[in-house]
Structures are given as structure tokens and as C-alpha cells.
Amino acid sequence: MITKGVPLRANGLQSLQGTSVCDLISRANHSCRPNATLCPEESGIIRLVASTSLKPGDEVLISYLSGEDLLRPTWARQRELQRGPWGFTCACTRCAAPDDARGMRCARCGSGCHFPHPDGRWTNCTACGLAAGEGARSFEEVEDDWHQAAWLCLTASESFRNWTA
Numbered sequence: 002m003i004t005k006g007v008p009l010r011a012n013g014l015q016s017l018q019g020t021s022v023c024d025l026i027s028r029a030n031h032s033c034r035p036n037a038t039l040c041p042e043e044s045g046i047i048r049l050v051a052s053t054s055l056k057p058g059d060e061v062l063i064s065y066l067s068g069e070d071l072l073r074p075t076w077a078r079q080r081e082l083q084r085g086p087w088g089f090t091c092a093c094t095r096c097a098a099p100d101d102a103r104g105m106r107c108a109r110c111g112s113g114c115h116f117p118h119p120d121g122r123w124t125n126c127t128a129c130g131l132a133a134g135e136g137a138r139s140f141e142e143v144e145d146d147w148h149q150a151a152w153l154c155l156t157a158s159e160s161f162r163n164w165t166a
């Protein structure tokens with residue numbers, strides 16, 4: 002079924018023709034670590050293509066989020082899945098694991114990273130094993146500073162754009 006201008010996002014698939022509800026692939030569940038992707042073609046066909054090797058019995062999982070959203074931290078992906086047309090809390094393997102989008106470079110070796118667990122603890126350094134919390138400042142403080150600096154840069158660049166316009 003192909004519709005135009007009808008909000009079918011929860012079970013619909015964006016194709017080049019409009020939004021489709023496909024009998025089989027509309028049932029594919031979401032994962033923030035998908036093993037398949039949807040490939041719409043000009044003919045209106047939407048192919049479901051594996052992005053990793055699948056064994057018999059593996060669940061085929063796609064991402065309901067955009068590629069850009071998949072690069073965001075767990076909390077931001079969860080927010081999108083809650084407030085989008087889907088309205089669920091994702092419990093995929095990636096959301097249950099340390100947040101790979103919020104790594105903090107190790108202060109001792111400089112090559113490994115610490116990542117936050119869903120329960121708020123941080124992993125040991127992936128390279129040298131330094132325990133989290135041995136640094137002088139908490140990662141949350143460093144992350145807050147980084148967000149503040151990014152916000153200031155964004156504000157300054159917008160001011161500059163308005164000033165030069």
C-alpha cells in the first residue's frame with residue numbers, strides 16, 4: 002500500500018513514491034545496533050538488506066532512527082523513540098551497554114576511553130584499564146564544560162552570521 006500525505010510513520014516506510022506499509026518488513030523491530038537496512042528503489046520496491054552476517058534464527062533488526070540519530074548518545078536516541086510516533090523505551094543491546102557515543106579520552110594514556118554505563122558508572126579505560134573516578138574531575142563535569150563550550154561556539158557563530166548578514 003502506498004499513500005501520499007498520510008501520517009503512517011509508526012508502521013510506514015518512506016520510499017521514493019511516498020509512505021508504504023509493507024506486509025512483511027513493516028514488522029521488523031528496531032535496534033540502535035541494526036543488522037539490516039531498508040533500501041527504497043525508484044520502482045517502489047523496498048529491499049531489506051542485511052548489513053552484517055546473519056545466522057538462521059537471528060532476528061532481523063532495522064533502525065527506526067535516522068543515521069544521524071544513531072550517532073547520538075543513548076539518552077538522545079531514547080528521547081527520539083519516546084517522542085516520535087513509536088513511543089517506546091528501547092532495550093536493545095546497544096542501549097543496555099556503556100554509551101559508545103559519550104566516550105571520554107583517558108587522562109593517563111590518551112589512547113583509550115571511558116564510557117558511561119546505563120547505571121551512571123563509567124568503564125575503566127579501554128586501553129590501559131585506568132579505573133574511572135581516579136581523575137581530579139568527574140566525567141559529568143568535563144562533559145558539562147564541553148556542552149557549554151559547544152553552546153558558546155554555536156551562539157557566537159550565529160551572532161557572527163547575523164552580524165554579517
Ligand SMILES: [Zn+2]
Binds near residue numbers: 078094
Ligand atoms: Zn536502543
Ligand SMILES: [Zn+2]
Binds near residue numbers: 107109113126127130
Ligand atoms: Zn588509559
